[in-house]
Amino acid sequence: MMVSEKSVEKSFASLHAPFIMNAAEADVIRALRKKGVISRTGISSITGWSKAKTSQEIRSLIGKGYLVEEGEGTSQGGRRPGLLRINDQLGYLVGLDIGATSIDAVLADVGGKVLQRITSPADVRQSPEEFLSHCSELILEMVTAQACRHDQILGIGVGVPGPVDFSRGVLVAPPLMPGWENFPIRSFFQQTFPTSYVVIDNDVNIMAIGEQRAGDGIGVDHFIFIKIGTGIGSGIVSNGKIHRGSIGCAGDIGHICVDKQGPICRCGNTGCLEAMAAGPAVTEKALQAAKNGSSPLLRKMMEDNGGFLGPEDVNTACREGDQAALEIIRASGQMIGDVLASLVNFFNPSHIFIGGGITNFGNHLLVSIRRAVLRRSLPLATTDLSINFSRMGPEAGVTGAVALAREYLFIVEGQPTFKV
Amino acid sequence: MMVSEKSVEKSFASLHAPFIMNAAEADVIRALRKKGVISRTGISSITGWSKAKTSQEIRSLIGKGYLVEEGEGTSQGGRRPGLLRINDQLGYLVGLDIGATSIDAVLADVGGKVLQRITSPADVRQSPEEFLSHCSELILEMVTAQACRHDQILGIGVGVPGPVDFSRGVLVAPPLMPGWENFPIRSFFQQTFPTSYVVIDNDVNIMAIGEQRAGDGIGVDHFIFIKIGTGIGSGIVSNGKIHRGSIGCAGDIGHICVDKQGPICRCGNTGCLEAMAAGPAVTEKALQAAKNGSSPLLRKMMEDNGGFLGPEDVNTACREGDQAALEIIRASGQMIGDVLASLVNFFNPSHIFIGGGITNFGNHLLVSIRRAVLRRSLPLATTDLSINFSRMGPEAGVTGAVALAREYLFIVEGQPTFKV
């Protein structure tokens, strides 16, 4: 009686994160993470543990509900292997990508498979409480839609547009959202989702993580992810790990100076990359071209738009062969490329991924960036360098947020912050 | 008989690197590395192993000759602890810092204590065989002077002025020493010193390692070490580890563009930092000032020198209050600072250490660098940033080379490249 009651309690409790395990079990989980579906013998040969021990640990993990059997594989000339996988029904993960004007949220299973995605307009100038309550509602909306319980949310990964003290999980002097400084995002979410582990990171860092876990950055040790949109930022991966810097503001390349005689930036300095080459600068130049007559097409688009032009208008004009628009995009690409050239010399990455709203500017932008980098970097640093748009599109952020949360799903005895 | 013979053989063989040990023994060694001299109980509490097990492993390590007893410590209110330390007589390490015109070599014991240091002029344009033979002779000279055997050299750390493929231990497309490309430095040294493990790294990287292990960089996770001399280079530490980049040329900031209208650099581009702010540029500007009459003092020094001026002359002139010399140094500092400002935004280090020949230019240079960085970097990135000269002087390189070699002294069963 006693024993059976205890075991029932335990199997229920085990549905709540974090999942505690020993080192050998962690090896098994790691092997499963890598391979997805694999046999006991396969796990044994990956982990190095004997077949006997491996089998035993797997029995334990199945007992706890972490693993499930997934039918049988094909015979390799003998008995068919019994396949195993991590129990995706163990619970759910949430990824949040907080932008200045919108929230991107996904609900995924513990395997990282996205079940639902929501995008919602929002204003980051709201108070953190209001804004995050909105986020919680979005999560609960998905929870309801997917018919799961809110206490099955095991991890929440959050990307925010500002510098983050990663270990404390708070924003540090964020220019876009001053009221958020030191706001305890982690405990806010844990009030509503007490079963979940909450990780906060910079928005570009989570995009880089997304690229590293689910994009073309898999297996790449040194790369830079550039986000070009309203601002310009970057996520840095060094030796396979995110480089966040001393106080978490690494990658903030938007305010690198490209021209001391340039226009004044919102940061107060002159000639910042962001002020000269990001979205607003591009549309500003386009408006000038429309007004001063150098581009009749842009002028027409402006008039049709009621006096406004967006980045996508410049792109359209460029596609239709408008020289002024092309020149604006080229100039932007060259300035970005000049900055990247310095960073390539300094950091020697093997890949640069470019993402963010400006991505659909297409090849003209990419070509000018590449050309500038090739011209100004050391030949050695560029021989093995690829510069490309991220193929993950707008999903890089939330994908990375989920991947980040997923890292902290399991906890190993003795090791305070173990990542599987 | 058999047994005793065997054990003699074993204890002799154990004098040759690498020293193989199990995981628990490695924990003991690691604790000893950290504390230097420590009791058995102390090791037990650091490693987490029980007193019984710790004692046993220590007995084994003493038996192998890796550890020695170091008298007794002071009582903490009970029996006096028996102190232990790593056996410094185990063998010796060599650090080599190869410069364009000189070799800096040290012989150290396995504790890292420098026993002897030699500096010798050399020309890197020699063939690798000639040059490295010269290095070997220097090492043997020290070996003789210190009355140790050449087969007691257990590790050689080498810093070379060029990009290094660290895992293969060869230079990759080095501009200063084209004939060295892919030359097997490692096996060259192992012919003469078959008992030693040879590690090759970039010259600025080993300076950064020196700063990290024995200088003000101890415990600093993110820093940049800048070397300013004939050229300008940097060593990068991210998350406590050297960042070498995709092909090993990370940190090569000398060819970052500071002025597109600037003079032509030896790399072929225009306006590189190196061409505008490094040693040769400084002396060139000083010569101009001497010739065009804007500095009578420099003119006099030039004439006394037979038409030449060195960086130290500019420094002297500056100290004596010469305005032209001061302006030259300030301009150099500002350009370096402007580049560093970009790197600070990108990398967010907590420390920048400046070393190399130009270091003794003193405060004028440092102040202008700091001022430029503070003006052009994000305030957030500079709040916690310290920019200082390295206090290790010309010994940073060799110290780092020894530290690097020392990491590979012990090898743990199963783990291919374990660092203690």
Added chain:
DNA sequence: TAACTTTGTTCACAATACGAACGAAGTTAT
């Protein structure tokens, strides 16, 4: 149908690591 192969479990055994007890060496309180 017999002879291999591969998978996974069982079980006895070896090794590993620990706790408790103890001896050794010192310090502090009375």
Added chain:
DNA sequence: ATAACTTCGTTCGTATTGTGAACAAAGTTA
């Protein structure tokens, strides 16, 4: 000065951990 406590390190019995060998299960191939 002596008793009582502390700390250090070793010894030893024991519990735990992990393994290899044997075996059972399930299939494939000659």
